[in-house]
Amino acid sequence: MILKNSKIGISSEELSVRSLIFFIMELQNLFEYIGNYLLKAEETISVAESVSSGFLQFSFSQMKDASKFYKGGITAYTLDEKVNLLNVDEAEALACDCVSPNIAETMALNIAEIFKTDWSIAVTGYATPVPESRKKLYAYFAIGYKGRVILSEKLDLHSRTKQVNAQLYYTEFILGCFKLELDKHNEKRSIS
Template structure:
């Protein structure tokens, strides 16, 4: 019985490892696609993030020739940093624990201005359930293009999602949305 239990655990770990490898392959394909689109259109991107803790910036840095289109990013985790670095409205930030669609949109617009980028992303939210989030996991993100918000969404996750998985999910979803927006602008051009 113990051996069987060990085999089951091993199989579950193996499946999780296989799932993780598949995730990494899909993520790399997504990163390659976004990088190619930005390079071929000679456009740039910047990021202001909180809940994703720099994972979006890390993702852009993994793209081929990233220095040709990735201008940089800011990870502003606290109210003070969002106020001083991203000029977020203090009253709005205090009323919403810095987590709202308006905050994400302002983060995206401000980071685009700071880095003079064509595209930008702002994201804020919760990767662990806390009292301020009413013990729920969610994030708001916004994508701007040439100084205009073109997408602003809220992502909800199950409250028992591990924080690392929540951050990875938020990041991958946002990058997928950026891919779609890049495709839309190339069709319109």
């Protein structure tokens, strides 16, 4: 549902707060499913993020018994941190402003190695339209499992999306994709 601020008298700041509250309420089912799956499977996860600036880490910390499966994460917002902490290739990062499918995949594989986890998620992209993004909003994310990337995709948003909403949308979409990957993984286990 899209609300027009001028017709109902809600400021953009209030709308952002409401978006955050709605985001958290909507994610409860995802949190429960993902947490229960990881607990039951006795598998672990770690996160490397840039554009979502901690929202993925926050999301995993909200899951019941998170300390039993969520090992941690890194928010590497700048090129230096991606290079130094996540072993992203500096020349490649400079060439693409740290935003590419390969950068997201490298971040996902390396965060799993750093934290010694079964699963990993990484995301890099733009939450505000800048010259480097040709004034567009998009992110690349990758999901890894046991040392290999099993999903790598691009997510595009409208260029007028507010920054905090872009970060929330990226987070919700990525967690939804993660749930689908868990579903696929669960089906494979059931067949075996």
